[in-house]
Amino acid sequence: MDYQYRDVFRTNIAREGYRSVAEGKEEFRHDEEQVNHGEEEEEIKRVVVVGNGFKGPWKNESSAYRRLQQMDKGPSHCxxxxxxxxxxxDVRFGQDxxxxxxxxxxxxxNTWVRYLLEGATGIFTSSVYKDFTLIRAGYLGERSKIWYRNTIVTKIHFVKHLQKFAxxxxxxxxxxxxxxxxxxWSYVNIKNRKRKHVAVxxxxxxxTSAFHAFVGPGLKKWLWTxxxxxxxxxxxLLVLYFEDIRANPTQEVRKMLQFLxxxxxxxRLACLERNIEGKVKSVHKTIYPFTHEEQNDIDRAVxxxxxLLTDRGLPSLPDYHK
Structure with missing residues (x-):
């Protein structure tokens, strides 16, 4: 693939609204995309609740460790x-x-880990979705594309993107x-978009019967994905466990940096330790509303x-019964 797209992207940053966000303004000038504030939310509802391979030239990437280079121009966020x-x-787009x-x-x-990586590297993360709530929160790389090669990681959730970017x-x-x-369940039912990522x-x-009807299909989709x-x-690949990241964020960030x-x-790591939570890390929820049968299904999925993990020689899952 020809990567002239990077140059096009650099010249169109202001047009797409990044500069106005970086300056703290609320308005976006890209009206066609402005309407779609909940692309990620809609895909979650479609795949999880309702039920409904990109090949790039990076196989021969260097195995050498490197120091990242930020772009001098374009949006930045602290x-x-x-x-x-x-x-x-600050955090900026990277190069190559x-x-x-x-x-x-x-x-x-995922969103909290993006914050950890942005803080640790100084390079934006991106997403296959376009969540304007996250852009306003400071994730200014949200709308960048994976083939621009200017973000440290790209967020995905579902099987279709695992297969597309195989x-x-x-x-x-x-x-x-x-x-x-x-x-x-909280995320798809909370109506306030500004609170979706953190509310309980x-x-x-x-x-409710609606929640218990959701558990079985939701668990199957988690297992399949x-x-x-x-x-x-x-x-x-590098497999990390959310519970380990919560327990020792800096240690897990170091693993990610090594993988990258x-x-x-x-x-940067010292500053990250001083500001570990970020803006949109969700509140830990103590609710446990599952029936005995649902718990058995969860145990079997785990x-x-x-x-699968141990067969690949990867560390076992944490003990979820602690």
Whole structure:
């Protein structure tokens, strides 16, 4: 593929509204895309609730570790503008980066991990979706495309993108499916778009026939998606567990940097430790609304994924019963 798209992208940054966001303005001038504030939400509803291979020239990427280079022009964002020790460390687009996926089932910590990587590297992350709530929160690389090669990772969720980008290296995040289902039920039912990524529903909304009708299909889709993410043996991948990232974020970020072949920037990592939560990390939910039969189904799904992991020589899942 010809990568002249990068130059086109650089000249059209202002036209697409990035500059206005970077300056703190609320309006976007790209009216056609402005309407679609919930592309990720709509895909989640379509794939999870309702039920409904890109081949790029990066196989011969260098195996050498490197220091990342930011673009001098274009949008920038500082996650730590209120921290006097860290407010000079901004995030920008990079150049000639190896495309890498950041894959997780919805509500498994993908957005928070994007923040961790942006803080640690100074390079924007992107997404196959266009979530304007996240752009306004500071994720200014959200609408960039994987073939522009200017973001450190690209967020995906579902099987269709795992298959479309079958040759692209991937960081896979796996979370306890019980916690995923609780968080996902909240996400698709909370109407306030600004609160979707962090809000918690009242426990009474889980004591419904609608929720229990959602659990079985939702678990099957989690199992199928996670299974597909682990069974492409041609893909170079790093598997991380959300619970480990919560317990020791900096340690897990170092693993990601090693996988990405990026030298760690100790100043950035120190600032990340001082500001570990980010803006849209969701609240940990203590609700556990599952029946005994549903819990047995969850345990069986976890056991199947655990076997896939150990068969590939990867670390076992955390003990979700602790």
């Amino acid at each position: 996650w730590w503008k209120d921290d006097p020790q860290c407010n000079r460390l 980066l190896t495309p890498t996926l950041l894959q997780s089932y919805p509500r498994s910590g 040759d692209v290296p991937a960081i896979i995040i796996i979370r306890n499916p019980a916690r995923v289902l609780v968080s996902l 529903m009242n426990p009474e909304f889980f004591n 996670t299974r597909v993410s682990l069974t492409n043996k041609k893909r170079r 072949k990026v030298w760690p920037d100790e100043k 056991a199947e994924i655990n076997k």
